[in-house]
Amino acid sequence: MKKILLIIGVAALAWVPLGQAADIIGTITLNGTPPPEVPYTPLMNDPNCGAMYKKAPTTHFYVVGPNHELADVIVSLKGVTGKSTGASQPPVTLDQKGCLYRPQILAIQTGQKLVVKNSDSCIHNVHVVPAVAGNPESNQVQMPGGPDLSFTFPKPEMFMTFKCDVHPWMFAWVSVFDSPYYCISDKEGKFVIKNVPPGKYTVEAAHRKLGTLTKDVEVKDSDVTVNFTFDVK
Amino acid sequence: MSGNAPVTVNRSLHWFAVLTAFFTFLLLGAGGLVTSHEAGMSVPDWPNSYGYNMFLFPPSQWIGGIFYEHTHRLIASGVGLMTTILAVWLWLKDPRQWMHWVGVAAFLLVVAQGVLGGLRVVLADAQLGIFHAIIGQLFFVLTSAIALFTGRWWQNWENIQHPTFDNQQPTVGNRPNAEKLDVGGSMLNVGCSLRRFVLFTTILIFCQLIIGATMRQQHAGLSISDFPLAYGKVWPDTSASAVQRYNEDRMSVIAENPITAFQIILQMVHRIMALAIFVLSAACAWQARRQLGKKDPLAKLALFWLGLILVQIFLGAATIWSNKAADVATAHVLGGALSLVTGALWYIIAFRRSAVLPEIATTTTISGAYGGAPAMAANK
Numbered sequence: 001m002k003k004i005l006l007i008i009g010v011a012a013l014a015w016v017p018l019g020q021a022a023d024i025i026g027t028i029t030l031n032g033t034p035p036p037e038v039p040y041t042p043l044m045n046d047p048n049c050g051a052m053y054k055k056a057p058t059t060h061f062y063v064v065g066p067n068h069e070l071a072d073v074i075v076s077l078k079g080v081t082g083k084s085t086g087a088s089q090p091p092v093t094l095d096q097k098g099c100l101y102r103p104q105i106l107a108i109q110t111g112q113k114l115v116v117k118n119s120d121s122c123i124h125n126v127h128v129v130p131a132v133a134g135n136p137e138s139n140q141v142q143m144p145g146g147p148d149l150s151f152t153f154p155k156p157e158m159f160m161t162f163k164c165d166v167h168p169w170m171f172a173w174v175s176v177f178d179s180p181y182y183c184i185s186d187k188e189g190k191f192v193i194k195n196v197p198p199g200k201y202t203v204e205a206a207h208r209k210l211g212t213l214t215k216d217v218e219v220k221d222s223d224v225t226v227n228f229t230f231d232v233k
Numbered sequence: 234m235s236g237n238a239p240v241t242v243n244r245s246l247h248w249f250a251v252l253t254a255f256f257t258f259l260l261l262g263a264g265g266l267v268t269s270h271e272a273g274m275s276v277p278d279w280p281n282s283y284g285y286n287m288f289l290f291p292p293s294q295w296i297g298g299i300f301y302e303h304t305h306r307l308i309a310s311g312v313g314l315m316t317t318i319l320a321v322w323l324w325l326k327d328p329r330q331w332m333h334w335v336g337v338a339a340f341l342l343v344v345a346q347g348v349l350g351g352l353r354v355v356l357a358d359a360q361l362g363i364f365h366a367i368i369g370q371l372f373f374v375l376t377s378a379i380a381l382f383t384g385r386w387w388q389n390w391e392n393i394q395h396p397t398f399d400n401q402q403p404t405v406g407n408r409p410n411a412e413k414l415d416v417g418g419s420m421l422n423v424g425c426s427l428r429r430f431v432l433f434t435t436i437l438i439f440c441q442l443i444i445g446a447t448m449r450q451q452h453a454g455l456s457i458s459d460f461p462l463a464y465g466k467v468w469p470d471t472s473a474s475a476v477q478r479y480n481e482d483r484m485s486v487i488a489e490n491p492i493t494a495f496q497i498i499l500q501m502v503h504r505i506m507a508l509a510i511f512v513l514s515a516a517c518a519w520q521a522r523r524q525l526g527k528k529d530p531l532a533k534l535a536l537f538w539l540g541l542i543l544v545q546i547f548l549g550a551a552t553i554w555s556n557k558a559a560d561v562a563t564a565h566v567l568g569g570a571l572s573l574v575t576g577a578l579w580y581i582i583a584f585r586r587s588a589v590l591p592e593i594a595t596t597t598t599i600s601g602a603y604g605g606a607p608a609m610a611a612n613k
Contacts, residue, residue: 165275
């Protein structure tokens with residue numbers, strides 16, 4: 001009888017989950033009117049690059065929707081390190097097209113491959129300017145139609161600069177995380193950090209111009225919603 | 234050979250030295266354009282350019298920032314070659330032994346400067362860019378000084394025998410211990426205090442150039458975007474929230490880095506030092522005119538210096554008003570270089586004059602110092 005009860009007990013423990021991973025979801029909004037974007041005048045003055053546009057493209061520092069939704073905000077779990085799955089993840093692509101980096105804001109994990117392409121018909125140099133020791137600075141030529149360049153970074157870093165000095169208006173900002181728990185808000189301001197294990201976390205929302213906001217959350221067995229509102233000072 | 238022994242002026246050597254100084258000035262301008270266009274790393278390799286021998290790099294590929302960086306390298310190579318020729322020429326043809334070593338110093342400095350520029354690219358070290366900019370300014374002073382030293386004017390002064398070498402009591406005419414020396418015109422001794430004053434101002438200009446180079450190598454654009462106020466105030470708010478607000482409002486296309494409180498304070502120091510340099514150079518001009526007379530070449534040079542400082546202040550303001558337009562910012566760099574060289578040469582000339590005209594006021598006759606007939610000193 002005792003053996004039967006023991007088996008039933010073990011079976012019951014195995015069947016009842018100890019805690020399921022859940023998503024952290026939310027929306028980012030901007031309160032206030034940001035400064036107007038500026039046209040890439042130097043781009044239009046360049047004979048090779050300017051020929052690709054009829055009208056000067058503008059910067060995209062503040063990508064704001066009609067209802068104040070804010071895109072290009074990097075949302076992550078602050079202080080979560082040593083959980084990177086970057087080595088097994090597919091590469092992330094950064095393209096140089098129309099003498100601009102596309103996208104300009106992106107995020108990868110430590111050890112994850114970042115592939116830089118040159119879709120333009122002119123020379124670019126890919127100059128990586130990290131601010132964190134351990135992430136190597138590099139400066140490589142990429143000819144038109146030349147092979148892709150690959151980068152990996154061992155240390156977490158926010159908004160690491162990728163730039164082209166041939167065309168000094170070309171910038172991309174790559175954030176590197178030591179865990180898979182991050183995402184970038186879309187044009188509707190929405191974000192989802194998937195499969196977060198149960199626990200207490202500080203969620204950080206970082207915008208290159210607007211700085212960072214944080215909120216504490218507790219993840220249990222269902223999705224958690226957390227919204228952020230940035231203020232234009 | 235004694236420094237006081239007569240020397241033959243080598244006009245070809247002098248004009249070559251002048252040309253070297255002129256091309257050094259152009260090189261500073263080319264370097265200024267590189268930084269102003271944020272093009273310092275547009276050619277990732279060195280001494281090659283995109284794998285080509287530097288001199289064979291096809292002009293069709295000199296696009297965007299490459300144009301500025303590559304032409305800077307080519308002009309630098311030209312200046313390096315000219316400096317080498319100048320050093321050899323000085324060694325072989327200039328009878329003054331100390332000039333041999335000045336030539337060697339110029340050669341070593343231009344080599345060091347070239348290597349430093351290359352390392353700044355290869356090591357991708359922006360800090361080296363600051364040293365590269367500062368050594369460039371010093372090298373311009375050196376080539377300008379060589380142009381001065383090889384000129385007729387300077388060598389005539391060297392040719393002058395110190396009055397006390399000939400006479401224990403140097404006297405000319407009937408007025409012993411008079412205050413003027415006639416060398417084709419009346420010139421007064423330059424007082425030690427005035428020389429020190431000019432030297433101090435020149436050192437301050439050099440410090441100002443170091444601050445300017447540091448600001449430019451931050452690659453952060455304008456840390457303060459208005460002038461004469463700073464973010465609408467006499468002294469800007471540098472709190473963390475204020476700096477955050479400034480960065481939110483900055484919408485520069487090519488400013489790579491966000492500004493920091495340190496950079497704002499640095500620009501304020503730059504502004505204050507500009508004011509101090511203006512006041513000091515005005516005082517120098519006034520003192521030179523008072524002590525030497527308005528017709529004295531050094532008094533005129535001091536006035537020119539003051540004018541240069543004024544132009545330089547305007548260019549600094551224009552750099553801000555134009556949101557750091559590359560040509561305006563580069564003109565500001567060149568104005569700084571000319572201001573430094575003018576102060577340095579003023580001091581060197583005054584020092585030389587004082588060596589001939591000792592602090593104890595004397596009067597003497599200089600024979601043929603300017604290749605003319607002996608002139609009689611006279612207190613006019």
